[in-house]
Amino acid sequence: MNSRIQQILDKAVDKNSLSKEEIIAVLLCESSHNDVLFRAADLVRKRHVGDAVHLRGIIEFSNYCRRHCSYCGLRCANKDLQRYRMTPDAIYQAALDAAALGYRTIVLQSGEDLFFDADTVAALVRRLKKLGVAVTLSLGERTYEEYRLWRKAGADRYLLKHETADPVLYQKLHPDANQAGRLDCLSWLRELGYQVGSGCMVGLPGQTAEMLAADLLLLKELDVEMAGIGPFIPHPSTPLAEAAAGTAEMTLRMVALARLLLPLAHLPATTALATIDGYGRTKALSCGANVVMLNVTPLEYRSMYEIYPNKNRADSTPAAARRQFEELLAGLGRPVAEDVGHSPKSKFQRTVS
Numbered sequence: 001m002n003s004r005i006q007q008i009l010d011k012a013v014d015k016n017s018l019s020k021e022e023i024i025a026v027l028l029c030e031s032s033h034n035d036v037l038f039r040a041a042d043l044v045r046k047r048h049v050g051d052a053v054h055l056r057g058i059i060e061f062s063n064y065c066r067r068h069c070s071y072c073g074l075r076c077a078n079k080d081l082q083r084y085r086m087t088p089d090a091i092y093q094a095a096l097d098a099a100a101l102g103y104r105t106i107v108l109q110s111g112e113d114l115f116f117d118a119d120t121v122a123a124l125v126r127r128l129k130k131l132g133v134a135v136t137l138s139l140g141e142r143t144y145e146e147y148r149l150w151r152k153a154g155a156d157r158y159l160l161k162h163e164t165a166d167p168v169l170y171q172k173l174h175p176d177a178n179q180a181g182r183l184d185c186l187s188w189l190r191e192l193g194y195q196v197g198s199g200c201m202v203g204l205p206g207q208t209a210e211m212l213a214a215d216l217l218l219l220k221e222l223d224v225e226m227a228g229i230g231p232f233i234p235h236p237s238t239p240l241a242e243a244a245a246g247t248a249e250m251t252l253r254m255v256a257l258a259r260l261l262l263p264l265a266h267l268p269a270t271t272a273l274a275t276i277d278g279y280g281r282t283k284a285l286s287c288g289a290n291v292v293m294l295n296v297t298p299l300e301y302r303s304m305y306e307i308y309p310n311k312n313r314a315d316s317t318p319a320a321a322r323r324q325f326e327e328l329l330a331g332l333g334r335p336v337a338e339d340v341g342h343s344p345k346s347k348f349q350r351t352v353s
């Protein structure tokens with residue numbers, strides 16, 4: 001063991017803080033150090049958020065999107081994709097079914113689809129809250145007023161990945177957006193009292209270890225309640241079709257470092273990681289992750305929510321997928337959390353006027 005890496009990890013476990021240079025050193029260290037890194041992250045996970053794994057039920061209710069993100073199969077310029085929108089009643093039914101299976105959090109996710117206007121989403125949130133579940137929204141960049149209305153309707157959490165902290169790379173990947181606007185949205189969500197989730201991709205074309213370190217430091221600065229970190233996976237109908245995918249190893253290092261730096265955050269074992277590595281979720285749960293989002297979208301829509309290839313298996317019903325996952329967790333000695341899984345930080349549950 002390189003003593004410098006050991007010193008850095010000891011400091012991270014002790015203080016949950018690292019400099020950019022220290023993060024870069026860990027990101028670039030030899031693979032032989034993975035075990036000690038992952039064990040350190042697992043220790044911090046156990047110490048701060050315990051063994052329980054939070055299962056969230058995610059409903060991908062519309063694959064329409066107004067944006068042109070160059071890595072994403074839902075980008076509006078992709079004419080190869082069959083588009084769909086679920087009705088509010090169908091979304092509610094999927095949530096009802098998920099709640100009956102034991103899900104305590106429902107995540108509503110879509111492309112940036114303005115067809116679902118502020119009032120429609122607010123009415124849906126109010127209906128879902130009557131099921132006694134926590135509601136997470138992941139609907140992209142919207143106005144302050146829309147975020148306020150949804151929070152007032154009862155939405156608990158909002159996921160908006162920052163994608164990359166590097167401003168030049170951000171602009172390349174998002175030709176019709178800008179990073180300042182994204183960061184404004186994140187600060188509005190914070191101001192409105194949401195539990196804020198953000199996150200980034202690993203292995204983007206042109207991304208360096210320094211940029212990844214900046215991603216982790218931005219997540220720390222934002223003091224997020226959730227951080228989703230997954231590999232970049234090229235989609236054939238996008239401008240990045242020929243780019244190489246991110247690796248599972250670097251993604252796991254990022255998850256582990258996120259746990260060291262953000263001891264109280266919820267960290268999902270992402271679907272993207274499971275897509276490039278069949279054991280990806282198990283590995284992530286062993287190096288800091290404590291959340292899994294399982295797809296409870298009706299099967300007929302699954303294959304159409306193709307942010308990247310092979311994302312959604314359409315052969316496993318919500319009930320079967322949950323059962324399988326509960327068995328997997330039992331094998332790992334990790335119980336399924338029984339509470340709604342709010343952030344362990346104490347400041348939540350304030351209302352918005």
Ligand code: SF4
Nearest residue numbers: 065067069072075111
């Ligand atoms: S990443 Fe989100 S905003 Fe960008 S094209 Fe895909 S669904 Fe739309």
